[in-house]
Amino acid sequence: MDGYLITILSNIGMVSFVALSAYILLLSGQISFGQQAYFGIGAYVAGIATVMWQWPLAGALLFGSLAAGAAAGLVGLATLRLSGIYFAMATLAFAEIMRIAAELFVYRRDIGGIESGPDGVDGFRDIRYFFANEFSPLETCLIVYALLATVLAILCIIERTRAGRMLRQIGEDPLLAEVHGINVMSVRMIAALAAGAVAGLGGGLYAHLMTYVEPKSFDIMLGVHALAYGLIGGLGTAFGPILGVLIDIGLLESTRIFHGYRMIVFGGLVAVLLIVRPRGLLDEVAVSRIRRALRRRRDAGD
């Protein structure tokens, strides 16, 4: 595989984490404009762990993901009782506060003769873990996809359990869910924690693959794109948001067929697509059809 293809694949993989993060909250009926904040927290924390504290990668990624999850929990305490535009704006406000905080955040130390660490607006450069440990681009790409596959598998399993159905029911009608004895607040809290941790994991990977992260990397554009991917790809399955990322980055950005007009094409395409399929390509109906077809084929095979 050539380098360009690997880079594109890695990008698709990393953005998928944020898309999945927004998707988890969408399932619970909450629209967040702020999942990029947890992506940023994960990126900075994991980067600091490998560069400044010389941690191994696995520990750093885990710590970054946990830190992002913890931040999401704290924000959740203040915002989860809000709904609709109130929740969306509160999460956006938090994400913008974090982005500006990153612009002001300076933590420089001398590491092995080189001054490194986050440097305000200039961002956090030289996160060279993969380079220093001689990982090839293919290997790093495989790490991204192994983690993405793990997250996807967990999400798919949860969606088939009682907890997953509770989450969807809350998304459909929180009042009805409450009447059925579901503790809406705690399920939403767990969803928010999970969404934060997933975005944080993606951020940690991003920082190490890109070797740098700057406050601009997690502005509002990333958050709203992540939200859009779920709606384009479909809200019926966790593969939906990934399909959305594939369509945008894989098809439009990387092939460069619409160079200079990509957004004009993509914007129009998405608007028209949503008119035809307001819950995305792989919406609940499509997913249950596919499941039924698969089951029929399996039964016929037996």
Add this chain to the structure above:
Amino acid sequence: MAAVDLAQNTLDGLMIGSSYALLAIGFTLIFGVMRRLNLAYGPTIMAGVYLGTAAFISFGAPILVILAIVVIGAAVVGLYVERLCFRPFGEAARTASMVASFALWMQIEEAAMHLLPRHMNPFPPLLSAPPLQIGPLLLRADHLVMLAATLLIAGAVTYFLARTRFGLAIRAVIDQPRAAAIVGIHVQRVMMLTFVLASAVGGLAGFLIAATDAQVTAMIGMWATTKGLVAMMLGGLGSVKGAIAGGLLLGVLEAHAQWFLGPQVRDMVAWGLLFVLLAFWPGGLMGSKALDRTMAVGRRV
């Protein structure tokens, strides 16, 4: 001297805040009738302002012609957004509307960049009169025009909503769309016209802002969306008075924060205030009386 600084900051903040208030009035009208967020509101304004700027650069159009181009341009692009993002969706697909409007945001912004590729473009200034001196305070004449225009438009919109037949129809659609339809109001037409009206108000705001700065940058779309949204949320949703209060508060707050803490912290203070308000006092400036109603509206987003 500190007292003079405080007074000067407050004055500057009120002037800038009046443009935020105009943006928030347009936003709140759209949100009121649609109950959906129009993320393409800022880019709609950008499209109008860019068309006006292009006319200024290419033909040296006089300022009143530019004003007309900006307002009509914004209204037409607003109609396009309404047709593609709001008209086709029913009650069930509010998120889809919002994401579709985001998609058009990207589209309109790229189209505008093809029209004027440079990051910064000149715009004809509103007035070239020297600043007025009131005691130790300085007041720019064009800022005064902006404040006057805001109050005038806010008054006109309030009068229009309260006293005209069409305004009554708008309020009916805001309160109870189904009941409005039952008594014979053409709800979709009211929604469309309100949308176009709000986009035109936004265009006017964009014109005033560009003329006061005597320049337009590519950031104006994003800027208008975020400032308008924050001002609207600060004031509480769905009220013209709240939009004005929110806009002026945001302006004054930013002016003081910029003076005492610098431009980066300025933005942080505005977002921080919004976060705290939403977390602890979600009704906005209009207080808890409006809360129940606006929460009910918010739930339908």
